[in-house]
Amino acid sequence: DAGVTQSPTHLIKTRGQQVTLRCSPKSGHDTVSWYQQALGQGPQFIFQYYEEEERQRGNFPDRFSGHQFPNYSSELNVNALLLGDSALYLCASSLGQGYSGNTIYFGEGSWLTVV
Amino acid sequence: QQQVKQSPQSLIVQKGGISIINCAYENTAFDYFPWYQQFPGKGPALLIAIRPDVSEKKEGRFTISFNKSAKQFSLHIMDSQPGDSATYFCAASMVGGGADGLTFGKGTHLIIQP
Numbered sequence: 217d218a219g220v221t222q223s224p225t226h227l228i229k230t231r232g233q234q235v236t237l238r239c240s241p242k243s244g245h246d247t248v249s250w251y252q253q254a255l256g257q258g259p260q261f262i263f264q265y266y267e268e269e270e271r272q273r274g275n276f277p278d279r280f281s282g283h284q285f286p287n288y289s290s291e292l293n294v295n296a297l298l299l300g301d302s303a304l305y306l307c308a309s310s311l312g313q314g315y316s317g318n319t320i321y322f323g324e325g326s327w328l329t330v331v
Numbered sequence: 332q333q334q335v336k337q338s339p340q341s342l343i344v345q346k347g348g349i350s351i352i353n354c355a356y357e358n359t360a361f362d363y364f365p366w367y368q369q370f371p372g373k374g375p376a377l378l379i380a381i382r383p384d385v386s387e388k389k390e391g392r393f394t395i396s397f398n399k400s401a402k403q404f405s406l407h408i409m410d411s412q413p414g415d416s417a418t419y420f421c422a423a424s425m426v427g428g429g430a431d432g433l434t435f436g437k438g439t440h441l442i443i444q445p
Contacts, residue, residue, distance in 0.1 A: 220374070249432050249433075251432070251433075256437075256438075257437055257438070258335075258337075258420050258422075258435030258436055258437050258438050259375065259420070259433070259435050260435070261432030261433060261434070264432055272432060274432060306374055306375070308433075319377055319380075320365075320377065320433065321377070322367075322374035322375045322376070323374050324372070324373050324374045325374050
């Protein structure tokens with residue numbers, strides 16, 4: 217049973233560019249959330265997708281956007297990259313939207329470096 | 332505004348000892364409190380979680396103690412082993428569609444000395 221898979225694992229972008237990160241949830245899960253983890257910090261919630269719609273959003277600017285596909289996979293897009301966007305981006309999946317009692321599984325993340 | 336405060340930032344414990352990590356939260360609407368373990372280069376993995384209707388939950392060597400009135404909860408790792416060396420995060424969220432997903436503490440870097 218594959219867990220949460222993310223791609224790419226590492227990438228380097230230049231300031232002002234755009235990046236797309238991809239996530240496949242754990243088998244059977246229908247909810248995908250994205251988190252940003254800066255070096256030495258805890259993960260911060262970006263947004264959550266359920267039934268192909270953004271359901272919840274953390275305190276992140278509109279430069280951060282996403283998408284969920286019918287097969288529940290998801291993409292995170294970041295436009296106009298800033299140096300401060302350098303971080304580990306984590307995808308998390310769970311079953312059902314809004315019930316935090318379900319276990320949330322994290323992928324191994326995508327390391328983004330902005331230069 | 333940091334809604335979950337975690338301490339200590341780093342912790343060194345001898346093999347076989349008890350590791351204790353503490354967290355305090357501000358939002359009384361939180362009602363789900365998980366602990367995650369993260370190894371370098373890996374994503375966080377759920378260790379153990381508690382709901383506020385119980386004061387303690389134990390799974391193997393890991394125990395969560397929860398004090399609702401003080402808005403505090405802690406992780407105890409009994410008989411700590413070198414393989415437990417990792418970064419530990421406490422987190423909190425709300426059942427039923429909490430707006431902020433999981434809110435994490437800043438993490439505790441735990442080193443178990445052999």
